[in-house]
Amino acid sequence: MKLATLKDGTRDGQLVVVSRDLRTAVIPDGIVTTLQRALDDWAFYAPQLIELYDALNQGRARNAFSFDPKSCMAPLPRAFQWADGSAYVNHVELVRRARGAEMPPEFWTDPLMYQGGSDDFIGPTDDIVCASESYGIDFEAEVAVITSDVGMAPTPDEALKSVRLLMLVNDVSLRNLIPAELAKGFGFFQSKPATAFSPVAVTPDELGDAWREGRVHRPMIVHWNGKKVGQPECGVDMVFHFGQLIAHAAKTRNLRAGSIVGSGTISNKDATRGYCCIAEKRCLETIEHGAAQTAFMKFGDSVRIEIFDEAGRSIFGSIDQAVVQLEH
Known part of the structure; x- marks a missing residue:
């Protein structure tokens, strides 16, 4: 459905x-x-x-x-919970390598997760509004699930049974605001503006065999200004499946129906599959050349995020957004 x-x-x-x-x-x-x-x-x-x-x-x-997707809000225009994980640890490892930081071993066994703003989601074709290009505007293509009620401290298998719907996500990040926020020790806030979701949310059965082991086994197709920049496999290198992510979020609290849990930026160890966020491209450039060469998004830029089935049909519809300057 x-x-x-x-x-x-x-x-x-x-x-x-x-x-x-x-x-x-x-x-x-x-x-x-x-x-x-x-x-x-x-x-x-x-x-x-x-x-x-x-x-x-x-x-x-x-x-x-x-x-008409242009008439759509996010499937859940506001939600009781938006918890975004970082299940693709390769992405985290690249970011830390690029800045010369060691990778804590527990990152491979204990998921990273932050609690995002859930009171003001935007639709799949709504503009990404930002006050300044200097903030470092970046897209992040992800998969997310919407849960039913989840009791406290479930096992991953129990948590996985709570998945009711799946969506695509553009978890926009303002990269140049992140370092100062993280330095305070309280995590993201201003660096995470309104999140966009795909036109439709689908029940897991719509994915057929592509939904198994708590993962979506299809490529995430990302176009930036009309050029394909990423097609990583969502089911590859996802260290923590959605059951584990939901269980992590519910370790010490109940989750209520309508909670959204994200996968984090899709990322493959195989760099030839491209990227789902500009930051990863910049990290690879820094590791190889000593400095990032690719700039973040500018006003007028666009991003398109989509997943297709084996027959080439869009499953969720596309997130198709442009970046515009905030008008005062």
Whole structure:
């Protein structure tokens, strides 16, 4: 099943069911109005939404209309929890190598995770708004899951069963603000502006065999200003699967339905697969040449993030954003 949230002038938008080919959609009138409400009582609402989804795919849904990603908010426009991990430890290792820092061995056994702002997500085609290019504007292509309720201290296997939906993420980073924030010892805040998500969130079964062992086994395709810069395999070099990431987030607290847990930037040890964030490219340049050569994003730049199935069909739709300057 594929679900999206359309802009309707409210904070939480209008939930719609989207066809598998992403061409049509239908409002689940009489069922549920928002994705958060559906997640709050998934056992009750999901079967009804799936029935409508089947009817839409078979051309039997009444009042179906053309689906336009430009009309989408994030599938969850605001969430109770946004916890982003760093499951691709290769990315962390490259960053530390580039600045001459040692890699703590526990990073391979205990996930890194930060708690991001979840009150103001943006849609897949909404602009990346920034006050200054000097902040070091960077994209980060990731996969994220949305969970049901998760009790405290689950095993990874138990935690994995809580996955209800998957999405793509552009976890925008302002790289030049990060060092000063981390030096304070409290983690990211100003360096992490509004996060964007794919047009649709999909149930795990939509991925077929590409969803296994708590990982998405498909390439993440990233275009920067129309040029393909990355196609790393999401299922390769992901040290911590989503069950482990969710269990880490819930070690000392409950997670409530609608919590979003991210994978962190997709990164492969095979550098020929390209990159999902500019920072990684700059790290490789620093390691090889002694200094970074690639600049961060400028106003007017664009980024496109997408995953396709084996037949070349978009699974989640694309995140397709431009960088614009904040207007005062």
